[in-house]
Amino acid sequence: MTETVQLVPTCLAGELRPEVAHASVTLLRAMGLHVQVPRDVVCCGQPAFNTGFRPEARRVARHDVACLRATDGPVVLPSGSCAHTITHAWSALNVDGADAIAVRTSELTDFLVARGALAHLQFRGSGTVGYHASCHLLRGMGIDDAPRALLDSIEGITVVPLQDAEECCGFGGSFSVDREPISTALLTRKMDAVEASGATILTGCDLGCLLHIEGGLRRRGCPVRVVHIAQLLAECLVP
């Protein structure tokens, strides 16, 4: 008899980085959980919400709530930002039934640690790792210890601090395009911090920020590997 969790891969991981969603499945299964994917929940609606298009955001949220209502168990997302939208924005949009979904919803690393992953799972790897604390996870959800504890539990890696680790990378969704010069200035600071840290791997819990930083590092020709924490943990998982 196994508990079921609903994995919402998020639109970014689902479309751009399916390996992150698959890695999330691997970790949840390693915890002995049965993973279901509510196939019709693609996006939380954040792009519309953050740009002020509330009727459009509400439409997406209503659709998602209807899909998730029909499922059982915790709702888990490999993203602090999307989890934040579900737990905070949906109720601000007055979507019926949103509160019941919000209490079931967790960000992946927070969920894993709360379920005892530090005692149940073993990780081994190598490399020097920098952790990017994404804003919605850190300040929006108040989650910082869980991902750091998971990283610290990986035998063989060294975690190094980043200068101004709590400063935004400048992504901000459509901000990255609408206010490109400011976004780029912030990204430059973040990339400088990553390079100065000596990290060979940069990880974090939000694909939006990570793809933003990775896109910048690629343009710069910097060889630091950028990888979502789910993927890093799944790679390091000792079977």
Added chain:
Amino acid sequence: MTLEERIARAVQDDHLHAALGTAARTLRERRAVALTSVEDVEGVRDAARAQRLAGIPQVDALISGFTERASARGVHVHRAADGAEAIARVVSIAERLGLRRAVKSKSMATEEIHLNAGLEAAGIAVRETDLGEYIVQLADDRPSHIILPIVHMDRSDVGRVMERELDVPFTDEPEELAAIARARLREDFLAADLGISGANLAVAETGGIVLVSNEGNIRMVTSLPRVHVAIVGTDKLVPTLADAERILRLLSRSATGQQSTVYTTFVNGPRTDDEGPDEVHVVFLDNGRAHIRAGEHAEILGCIRCGACLNACPVYRQVGGHTYDATYPGPLGAVFMAALPGEDHEELPSLCTLCGACEQICPVRLDLPGMLLSLRAEKAARRGGSRRLAMRLFAALMSRPWLLRLGRRIGSWWLRRGSSDGWRSSAPAPLAGWTASRDLPVPARASFWDTFVEDPSVAAVSAQSSPQQTTFHAPESHTSPGSSQSSPTQTTLATFVAAAEALTATVFIEDDAAAVCARVASLIGDAPVLRWDHLPYGLDPAGVDDPAQWPHTAIGVTGADGGIAATGALILGSRADQPRRPSLLPPHHIAVLRRGDIHDDLEAALIARRDLLDSCSSVHVIAGPSRTADIELHLTLGVHGPGRVTIVIGP
């Protein structure tokens, strides 16, 4: 210049980034340290937030209460709907009394209404007296930060402005720059007939206003000219003195990282003696606040204007205050300005990555990101532009995944064209903004949904019955060791001395009256001093009788109505026999304090000495020597008030 042009210019300005980066980091670090001295700081923040939000709808009642009590003490209270009305009030006061020369302390409310231009058009000369605002005025610039007006300048910039505008030799030594300003402004203070200030708080319970400052210019502005006019946004009203004290506990710590600003001035009314203004006017300024109060963003009226959100905002640090082209920049400014009537500032909420650093640092926990989002929604509802179409398409696709799956094949193919190993280096609009500085990730060949296979080998059950579910143990709670309640006097005295010395005050503790007198005599020597009429312990040094000599006297000697252990501050009430000038005009202030008059903190002092607010035209809480950090946060002592403070504590 358009907003886009201002941004483009600011992001290239390394000079600006260096200045802002250092200042913002220093202030954030100092704030964090300063807040550790507040007992139950999170509880205090919660209480301050609750009180601020509760006060917003009560503004009319608060103004009535304030007016009743202030009028009883002879203060004239006015209400102005907008800047034009406020300016007209000040002009009519000035015309009635023939006032021509105004000195002004830093006030964002007056910046809001462009008071200086209005007064100058009516023939009234206005001199800004805060060091930063003085430089702004000389340079014909505008403040770029609500606490640090010239944070965008470095010391050589300031030196060049002074060289050019004041015809003095160039120097970039902050002490010399401050000394030049002190000398020039001293003349202005003494010649002025009108003092104009803002207010940090207006207290309905007492009918008085509270002002905080470091340089001493606010004490000059509220003490020396014949008339004092305070322009006060209606959002500065608080119900009680206890509410005001709670905000004061957060304000200077959040703004500059000081336990207390050097001067906390309680202005209660016109003079009751031979000094201080003949008339005190308080002009409550609405200027759009009623509109905000009635709307969805009323919460912004809870702002206490500490400026911490500017220091926390990564966007502000990149673009600086001038890019906002608004009275209030930064997160609070983007909300306040955009929430005002009209659409002039509707673009400002776009200057935000939604990182939440402002909400986290805000002493009263304003939901600034939430308000910025809802202002974006108001704008989108007014004028969605082409993005509305895009968002409709987005919503349609995301709520009809079958359509998305169909569309995916086309979109994915289109985006994958011209990509190498999953990235593109250029893309057409609207994604061209992304590829300006970043490679763009393209969709995977097969999405997760295409490839996920549910594990059929395990039987699914609902959540509760899991054997795998491990109980998560919360860490054991430790009872705090409980601070011992030791004898208050010794501890209080020691705390006071340590805090005062930390502010660079010199402290002497004497055992009896004779020793106090001997100590003071050795400090002052033979020269006559400015002094209170009655000094404790039978002290009776020779005073300066000729008012013309007052501004040039080297030493002022006063008693003190109390001391505050937590901050090392002195409390001085102004009355006929306790004039303000001895603690304000001379470069050296000697205060004689009885050790029994030291209170633990401002809260205790305000409770114990509530009588001062009723019996004195103003009450000054003085924490060390006058200071400024307007130039590159460089600490310079002795701006307008005394640069040296000596405290002699007697039995």
